[in-house]
Ligand SMILES: Nc1nc2c(ncn2[C@@H]2O[C@H](COP(=O)(O)OP(=O)(O)OP(=O)(O)O)[C@@H](O)[C@H]2O)c(=O)[nH]1
């Protein structure tokens with residue numbers, strides 16, 4: 001799962017990047033940066049407490065921080081958004097704190113400015129491609145009529161300022177996937193609130209949104225778990241903003257986790273709801289997919305109730321499943337394969 005972190009200049013993109021990944025963004029450097037936000041999961045923690053593995057590996061959301069939008073239009077279109085073209089979801093940072101040199105915060109207006117950058121970028125892409133198709137046609141090459149029709153639909157939507165994510169037929173069309181249309185990606189607004197104020201701000205938008213205190217959250221991210229929970233309690237927070245963001249991304253994208261567990265490693269893996277065992281095997285290694293024989297599966301809750309593999313086996317809770325088995329959230333899976 002790859003998320004692109006975008007926003008206008010000074011919205012607090014670096015701060016939110018730090019709050020989500022624990023990594024410092026280099027001050028003043030507008031370079032694109034990458035990091036990972038771990039998917040905290042008490043089930044995986046429990047598995048590790050049982051197996052005491054050499055490695056404990058949570059699932060993660062990969063994060064790509066883009067350059068700020070809206071500075072120099074021609075540059076921003078080309079450079080700012082290039083690295084997020086293949087993102088599955090966009091995290092859009094909106095400033096909601098006062099800053100001496102800047103206008104008073106207006107997250108709704110900022111959301112509209114970002115959206116309009118996405119629409120313009122997509123419009124340029126659509127126009128270029130349609131021009132290309134027209135040229136090819138003059139040369140007698142026919143091309144794919146379905147692609148052209150979809151592009152015309154996209155153009156009409158964009159002209160009416162409608163993001164492509166609202167146009168189900170376009171957003172999911174395989175013919176258009178390669179273009180990486182930005183306004184077709186689901187967006188999560190992160191409203192970056194001041195430390196002293198409250199974090200109950202909401203904007204009027206169809207897209208999901210999370211208000212958090214970015215600076216505070218970027219401090220929480222640096223603390224060890226004990227200190228962090230004290231800190232959270234002091235500020236009346238039930239969990240770190242990072243966990244809220246990751247959970248929301250999981251639910252927006254309809255993602256679930258399954259586990260592999262043993263003395264070497266306890267690890268959580270991300271799959272889409274509805275994905276089958278063969279595809280899940282491919283997430284781990286292409287050889288496991290290629291040589292797939294069976295998946296041994298036990299549901300986390302059953303496993304926990306038994307306290308271990310042996311007991312779960314005795315009780316017959318391990319199921320042998322085939323390639324088309326639909327993986328469930330919390331499954332503990334052992335793949336048998338042969339290469
Ligand atoms: N009060 C307050 N200030 C913040 C917050 N987040 C960022 N800032 C301040 O706003 C300024 C910009 O924050 P950055 O995180 O660097 O924002 P950015 O979007 O990466 O900025 P540029 O890369 O310079 O466009 C810095 O001076 C931060 O200290 C916040 O949540 N609350």
Ligand SMILES: [Mg+2]
Pocket residue numbers: 013014025028029030
């Ligand atoms: Mg920055």
